[in-house]
Amino acid sequence: MIRSMTGFGDAAGEIDGVHYALELRSLNNKYFKATIRMPEQIAGLEAELESALRKSVHRGSFTMTIKMRLSDAKAASRVNDEAILAYVDHLETIKTKIDDSNSVHIDLTQLLALPGVLQPAEDDETIMNKAREILKGLLKEAIVKMNQMRVIEGESLAADLMKHRGAILERTQQVKARASVVIEEYHDKLKSRVNQLMARAELAVGEADLMKEVAVYADRSDISEEITRTIGHLEQLEQIIYRDDAEPVGRTLDFLAQELLREANTIASKSNDAEISRAIVEVKSLIDRIKEQVQNVE
Known part of the structure; x- marks a missing residue:
């Protein structure tokens, strides 16, 4: 199941009279970005904590805030x-x-x-050495909570994406059904118009000539490949949304949305039918919604 990039987790603990509180927030980002705010006494742990965070997440903008409060005895100089x-x-x-x-x-x-x-009652190095293990433990706890929220948000995103996917598939099937009718209508309209023009000149056009012209039109406006690829992309979209591993898929979904949009644009450029054009306008609008949503998928 996909995961959102928006989440929050926190954890707190105490050791040797020192109380620690850690908060972790995540927002959208194409890449991994971490901002860590912590007391100067333990600032030397920043690189270690960022490395631990990087191993547990893939992309997003993360803000880690650490607060430290000493007991009266520890605070005494x-x-x-x-x-x-x-x-x-x-x-x-x-x-x-x-x-x-x-x-x-x-x-x-x-x-x-x-x-x-x-x-200070203890020097910074002593304080930092004591804080190292407890902060790493608090970070793990905060990451678990944050990811739980990201999974819940991901379920909501998945439902929304599947709704848009279903609407696109429905309109694509309508376009597919309409495409075969368009050729027949073109043949009938072309034959009727040619007959009207030729009647005035008392001439006749053979059926073979008409079929040749219809065949050229059909080849030029053929959208069967685009429809097949669109349906294939939609099937892949569903598979990615419901895959059972925790690998990040946001960029893959974004690429897939780009491919769907490209197929829709090709269909629009090939077709001269008003009904197909209206359906493709709706499809492109739905694809834009998908593109917006996948920006928040890890």
Whole structure:
């Protein structure tokens, strides 16, 4: 069954006091495109996560958003004793150079705002190493949910495509039935008109000459091959829609729609019959709807 390229999946989990939330959205795209938004501490995992995503999908525009929330204990910064002592020693040195009458008060709380004094409880590499496995697991879970939605959307697309396919087949059968009648009508009209013209001149035209002209017209307006190919394309369309593997078929369906349109244009150019022309106009309109729909098929 075909799958849509529109979907959403999310997952969340916690490890060592750190809570992670991952959201995955997909939209139409002819190719694979991934946009990943994540905290700077774990930005080094972007390439790994994109690679894992690429292995599970084929095409589409994907937006992955990762949020990370640390518990109070994990969020608490560590005081760098060496840095703060270095600042204090420097201030003491400056104090000795100042007149003793001027007292200098060192506020340790103010020192906390100086560069290098407060440091994260864990460095980025440690945080990233801990986040790697849980994020890969959350990504798998989000992909499963997203694909489930894409399958449901695909079922709706399949029903719509099959409706248009059925309408095209019905009109193609009408054209096929009408095509054989058109030749007979042309023969009768041609014979009637020629007889009228020849009657005025008191001449006669042989049936063989008429049949030769009709044969030329029939050959020039023959659309049997185009009708046969159109029906074959419609059969292939149904087979692709209901194939039982997960291979992407969007581009194949788009190509098939182009082929259907080409056959319809050829039939329109060959036929001079008003009924066939009206039917082909409807067929081309239905093909355009198919082309619009398959743009959202993976």
